[in-house]
Amino acid sequence: MTAHATAAPDSGTVLVGTPVVAGVAYAPVMWPGARPALPGPGTPPADVEAECARFVAAASAVADRLRSRASAATGVASEVLSATAALAEDRGWIGAAQKEIRGGAPAPNAAVAATEQFVTLFTKLGGLMAERVTDLQDVRDRVLAELAGEPEPGIARPDHPVVLCADDLAPADTSGLDPAVVTALVTRLGGPTSHTAIIARQLGIPCVVAVTGLDDVPAGAPVLVDGATGAVTVGPDEETAAAAVQDARAVAAEIARWSGPGRTADGHDVAILANVQDGASARAATDHPVTGVGLFRTELAFLDRASEPTVDEQTTLYREVIEAFADTPDPAKIVIRTLDAGSDKPLAFVDAGVEANPALGVRGLRVATAHPALLEHQLDAIATAAVQAGATPWVMAPMVATAAEARAFAAQVRDRGLVAGVMIEVPSAALLAPAILAEVDFVSIGTNDLTQYTMAADRMSADLATLTDPWQPAVLTLIERVAAAGAAAGKPVGVCGEAAADPLLACVLVGMGVTSLSSAPAAAAAVGAALGRVTLAACRAAADAVLATADPADARAAATAALQS
Template identity: 70%
Template sequence: MPPTALKGTPVVGGIAYGPALWPGERPAFTPDSAEIPESERDAEAKRFADAAAAVAGRLRDRASASTGVAAEVLSATAGLAEDRGWVGAAKKLIAKGAQAPAAAIAATDEFAALFTKLGGLMAERVTDLHDVRDRVVAELLGVPEPGVPVPDTPSILVADDLAPADTAGLDPALVIALVTRLGGPTSHTAIIARQLGIPCVVAVADLAEVGAGTAILVDGTTGVVEIEPDEEQSRSRVDESRRAAEAAATWSGPGQTADGHTVAILANVADGTSARAATDHPVEGVGLFRTELAFLDRADEPSVDEQAALYREVIDAFEGRKVVIRTLDAGSDKPLKFVSQEHEPNPAMGVRGNRIASVHPDIRTHQLDAIARAAENASATPWVMAPMIAGAGEAEEFAAEVRSRGLVAGVMIEIPAAAVLAPAILSKVDFVSIGTNDLTQYTMAADRMSAELAAFTDPWQPAVLNLVANVARTGKELGKPVGVCGEAAADPLLACVLVGLGVTSLSSAPVAAAAVGARLAQTSSDQCREAADAALAAEDPEAARTAVAAILL
């Protein structure tokens, strides 16, 4: 590594060179010692509520103009701005005389401490909550909302961390790479960077040393950030990377290795809009249809007819092709407004995903009815899978519900117990899909948003790959498909490893499909298996990457 370089965790491959761009300053507020007179406190509380509603409205407008993961995370962030607990805490402070901006800050501090203590997925929301706080304070002070400035020239966005609202609306022609001091390989920043198709490196210590405007070179494959490198050499590396990306972009499918072994290349989508956009990429169908978007922004449960119409949009976008629908993955950090849930001390391991059906069975029943209705007269039968399955009993019960409606039944493998019990689970269902984001977090007992633990939450972890290998081996023995729909499926080198382990389909952000398909097309089945063996034998993610690169590059 060059002496004037920083090292982080690589997330999205590619090379970018340009000036560092830091986000704009957050609004500063210094409260004075005077309390709000009692006669003005109701008006001050209304002023706060109006500001929070205005921020939520703008975030929802941006969600409506976005697709896929960007729309999902913007909607979830808008929900934070109107969270009853946070708004209520601020109003209580105002009722005691606090100024609205001071109340917003104090209430945020209170909830941020709580979220951090809870850990897991709730800790991930702290960055989002701070972002909402700053936007509400800016609204109250009458100053511009904080966020990412629009650069005059293509630049590399560097930050301690980035909220979804910062990253979701980025123009990849102007923001050509992302580098953060915090965050992990499966953070919102990483996922959206992959959706945008720009290099991304996270968990870069000492990033504060990089001043605004400093020329840097970002290598999203190795995780190295070079400071003020040789300009000519840097531009040469960028050109070489661009040529490789352009060559990969010409790949049009179908998915297969150099010796003709078939691997389905599929898309992750969230709604009809993102599904239709995915058809512009060389994908063969949908490997993960996240259905949460229809629920998260609702005060009441959407009707069967409403859901069926939404699901049919995705089915129609891929008429006659494979569509895998994941049932509602809510709870934890994605609470449903129309479901009352008790406070959970550790929500990341609480009532989420399929577990909601044990408390509110009608929600899953209605959703399966809606999927069945959406599938009527369709030219291909949808595949339906449940998230957060831990054992064979749950899998069997879910499969019976799905099959009774004439649909193809599967489950997600994202809990280590499910990976260990793959033979029992696969005997009950028609297919499985491995969600590597949560599987990595739970396997390594590491919060995926922790910069200090970013190496643990790297999907290249040999322990995680060994679990994937167990599931894939079982699938081959039983003759049942085993897919991967986590972010690991979007990494071209890791995709080859997964295929070498026996994975039969790869589903990711559509923008990643061409690079993954092109890499597989250049790689034989034997090379994939050799790469898989090397990754399994490695001691850590960096060693695994190095060993696989030596074989495939």
């Protein structure tokens, strides 16, 4: 952890970062406690195999605790905790540590050395793999604590409201935060699609990332955080801060009263949907004002498996999600994404080989090219679940780049009596939207990857956080192109990336012609309330204003001005 008290900013200093979750918070700063000290030179173990076993036992204990937290969590928090637990038991990492032990290193030193090897590898690969650096270092620290017989590192539970500031936060830390006490998250690193940002959206607390100068703010300093603009004011005027918080509470009260359905002030319908990953998260989503599922991430059922789940096992999983919305007044829209594995989500039972750049490699639908039975089994299970539940889910494939891929996938989906679609995440798919829409029944835009690939910028890089902002006009231009193609074809165009959780951007997307918005369920009310305050004409004016800009900050300002006028 960085030292945070050398040259505190003057009162009234405004630090600027990338806004992630809108909202206002005013509270003293809290920094996480120090992580375990890395070990110095150690004595070679007397019994090498016993030391290897000690390391494996520690890693297994950490994985078990993370998996237990994943079971108690929902949504994205559960997904990232499960993925982090898998890191603690990764065969490559454990094998590297055992090699160090057999070379004479004690278990703690071996844990550090093995982690350094993989951090170097992940950093070099960049893209989605670079996201795992913070996660792996967190696993290392937890294993070190386990080996030393010390409590797990983590964030202290404050007894008063705080703004949590950090260089970066691991999933195991952010997933357990109490939003009643931790009123905002501010980080020096990370990007708008980092784990910290995604979980902050799920918790519904203001979040700003990639804040320059944050490490100079001392613990206890009062700060005013504006998650809509990315401004972090150190030592603000108390009356001004109190007024800002009061205004934010009034907005929050209005949001809390919103119960749907998604509709602009002049009656234009917009489906407000939830991102889920299993039956439990789908059932939890029904507590929020959503009318269905816009993104069912099916890969979680595969990630911690040594072998492919059977068709029957998958059928049970898919049916649980479909039936979670069985009691809605109208037939619920359920959109299921086929396996989005590969890259940072490898499957233990699929040998993908070693890729020089996994983020641009065999992931998503591309896995089915080498392993067609995986997709066939998954589609068979979805079709069976649909019959059992008496519903017709929509099914879409990730990482589609050509019209030919869309055509082949759609044929397999329609052969099973399901509605066929694809995700638009690759710039080529956005540019070819008319041709792709001619092959499928709908598309859904995954703004996280579309932004990363359009801007050629690692979405985890703090240095590139401005480039990975979904408000980048280049990205919005591609989204508008896809939405226009959907309107011309008379087919739905959804957004299921994190951009759909931004109330202001949601209005712009609707103005472009997007017909549904799917995000973390906690974000649904804010998005729906924002749409209910504006007309479709105002949304279209905001979209036009944004497309005339060339900078994310200017785009936000243009949208705000258009909607207010």
